[in-house]
Amino acid sequence: MKFNIQETFNKELPADPIMENSRRQVEKACFSYATPKQTANPSMVHVSPEMANELGFSKEDTQSEEFLKIFTGNKVIDGTTPYAMCYGGHQFGNWAGQLGDGRAINLTEIEHNGKHWALQLKGAGETPYSRTADGLAVLRSSIREYLCSEAMYHLGVPTTRALSLALTGDQVLRDVLYNGNAAYEKGAVVSRIAPSFLRFGNYQIFAAREDTATMRTLVDYTLKHFFPELGEPSKETYAQFFQAVADATLEMLVHWQRVGFVHGVMNTDNLSILGLTIDYGPYGWLEGYDHGWTPNTTDRQHSRYRYGNQPNIGLWNLYQLANAIFPLIEEAEPLENVLEGFKTKFEEKYLDMMKSKIGLYEKDDLDQQLLNDLEENLQLTETDMTLFFRNLAEFEKDSNDVDSFLKIVEDAFYTPDEVTGEVLDKWTLWFTTYQTRLKKETLSDADRKEKMNKVNPKYVLRNYMAQLAIDEADKGDYALIDELFVLLKKPYGEQPENEKWFAKRPDWARNKVGCSMLSCSS
Ligand SMILES: Nc1ncnc2c1ncn2[C@@H]1O[C@H](COP(=O)(O)OP(=O)(O)OP(=O)(O)O)[C@@H](O)[C@H]1O
């Protein structure tokens, strides 16, 4: 296998001088060298052909012994020195100090077709940042990360990618529900790919330690490689950098809201500086449209990271980043302007996005109200988000059959019995208003449907689907992983042969661990 190695992070930034792989506080350095752990009996479960292609790996490459060894951490690529990054973070609103790549190890950076990629293993063993944990990942959480990152890519959501999913052959002890019932599970490694894995926390750690010099070095590095259009470092460029990060974060959040993705752990160590979705842990997909929903059992009490709160948390995290980089600018105003602009910008983009979900493109003062009413209605009884929006595209704007309006979306109701009386009246009113509003649009029904189907996915990785794939994989059968992987490559396509996945969550999955309840124990 050939790697066009172009390392920047470990070449241009200060390294931890200690080479020993022991847990410690690492100061004045952006990373520590760490070699992945040798594993008992590695075997490849799945490779993403699209990602392999992006990186210039042939099918033969991905089936080779060398590929298996490299992407399970059993062989170091010639001429490289793997490393773990140092970062800190606010977890659930509180500063948690140094965190760092406790189980992620960066292999190297490569270039292919003019694109720059960092290659990283998740679950590859201990690093100086492993704190009290083992540096490993289990098959369950690795399947979820692998399938979801590629699915998000195909949905058009900015994200880190995944190249491969492999078993290590080792057993890993996990207490899934934190209730004293620890059990052994199969160990796994996912290889992740992104232009960079830098997070807000990489900058915050230096601010917390009042190490402005190293932070400046890291920000200048970030500007040079990822925001070259902003020009040479200066106070102005630092402010523009913050604007660019805020814009990218906002963009990502609008996409999350569009597809119904709930990240679950929006700590500042899980927010990418490039606005990529990173860390597929206790995430979940909305089934019933519900602003209050969070998949993360660790967050049940306050639901800090609930669906409807993601934009606020994005902004809260940006405040923390602003505080961190303030010493480089020494003026609050430019940073405050960005933060204040976020709310207005988000409202505008969110409105446009929601309008596109219901097929409205012209301007109308009542659109905001129409959408507010829709969001309220969707939460009157449990209503499947994906089914509702996808089926809404069937609406006929000139139909006189008011009774038929609701029929179009009736599959989306989990408890159709509840759609009576006042609930029914509210829906009828909404559809009637919607029809009147649609008459202001110039598109034909067919054209509107085509446009709506490009923003409303038909297939998403429902929580129970990932769990089914996990249950089968535990028994050694990976067919469903591949089936879902292929399905989710065309989330907006009709795929009539796959209609069984275009359905409400089955009843058995309502309160099942892994389907509606997830913990950080991955
Ligand atoms: N099994 C583990 N061993 C060592 N460190 C861990 C382990 N699980 C999590 N951590 C560390 O705990 C911190 C918070 O974990 P979090 O769940 O956000 O991240 P993660 O899922 O490990 O990885 P990432 O953010 O890289 O996707 C991070 O510093 C992470 O490296």
Ligand SMILES: [Mg+2]
């Ligand atoms: Mg994380």
